[in-house]
């Protein structure tokens with residue numbers, strides 16, 4: 001019997017993660033910006049959507065697979081880029097990448113991963129999708145783009161919603177930086193998690209190997225200089241156009257909420273946008289991405305170019321996003337909760353759960369295949385209460 005037989009929802013994993021991680025590590029994952037209204041809005045947006053079942057479909061040939069960015073995946077959901085995962089487990093990046101490859105799920109490696117891009121590519125035998133923050137210096141940006149191209153990354157995801165660092169109150173209150181502020185609270189919560197602490201100490205200091213320039217000491221790149229590096233660039237449309245010219249493969253803009261911005265990005269030659277508010281971690285007043293999706297879809301942006309994340313917590317949420325126009329749906333925190341709960345086996349269990357729940361929702365709705373969701377959207381099968 002699976003070790004996770006009693007885990008039926010993302011919240012089951014979240015509760016386990018809360019117990020298994022020091023408080024500052026759990027809060028880094030779980031928290032959002034400001035008073036966490038955007039975080040709450042993401043959940044409310046999904047709760048308000050109703051799906052109308054249609055009868056008479058034959059489900060013998062149900063098919064969850066989907067084409068996205070020229071690749072075929074088993075399911076219509078994937079793992080969003082997650083930086084600083086080393087706070088959950090020293091090998092978190094490799095573990096997530098491995099499970100994703102085994103399960104046929106898209107995986108985006110963060111620019112601020114704690115494992116070098118090339119190491120992930122070697123371990124998998126193929127390069128992952130790579131997420132990119134445009135740094136202040138053009139030479140640093142070009143060198144990272146060249147590196148991702150040399151490694152063979154088939155897709156570059158440019159994150160645009162970081163014009164300023166999000167004001168994450170939980171992190172500020174814990175004094176979360178590297179090395180960690182040695183406050184009494186932080187010391188006590190670390191000592192209360194001896195397995196986590198021992199693993200972390202044995203693995204050595206957390207570094208950001210994708211961001212170090214040649215000759216730079218990676219360990220010296222502090223969390224605050226990292227935040228400045230990733231948010232200090234001028235990511236204007238001219239810079240995005242230059243990235244489009246330079247990057248020869250599929251290109252996605254992440255963190256888009258306005259339909260006009262989505263149209264402009266696609267007009268520049270981006271292949272897709274991720275409609276996202278960074279999981280409510282950047283701007284407390286940002287709308288829920290799900291609420292912005294219908295306008296983009298109605299404006300003629302095809303599902304193949306509309307990806308979505310932020311607040312997705314179940315198979316039914318995935319189906320709701322697809323019903324409203326998304327061609328692929330990403331989740332962030334749920335995979336880190338699973339990883340903290342029980343490593344790769346737990347992440348695999350979460351993927352299986354989501355897959356079953358997507359299949360169940362499709363059956364109850366009368367939707368036979370994700371690839372044919374277009375016909376199903378035309379029937380106007382969602383409502384907002």
Ligand SMILES: Cc1cc2nc3c(=O)[nH]c(=O)nc-3n(C[C@H](O)[C@H](O)[C@H](O)COP(=O)(O)O)c2cc1C
Pocket residue numbers: 028029030042080081082083084110111112131159254276277278279280281309310311312330331332333334336
């Ligand atoms: C711990 C953590 C780290 C993240 N790091 C990055 C990152 O390095 N780059 C990025 O583009 N987005 C990052 N994100 C945002 C996710 O890619 C994604 O947009 C968000 O988690 C989706 O919302 P959800 O967590 O509600 O599923 C991070 C999110 C979390 C929770």
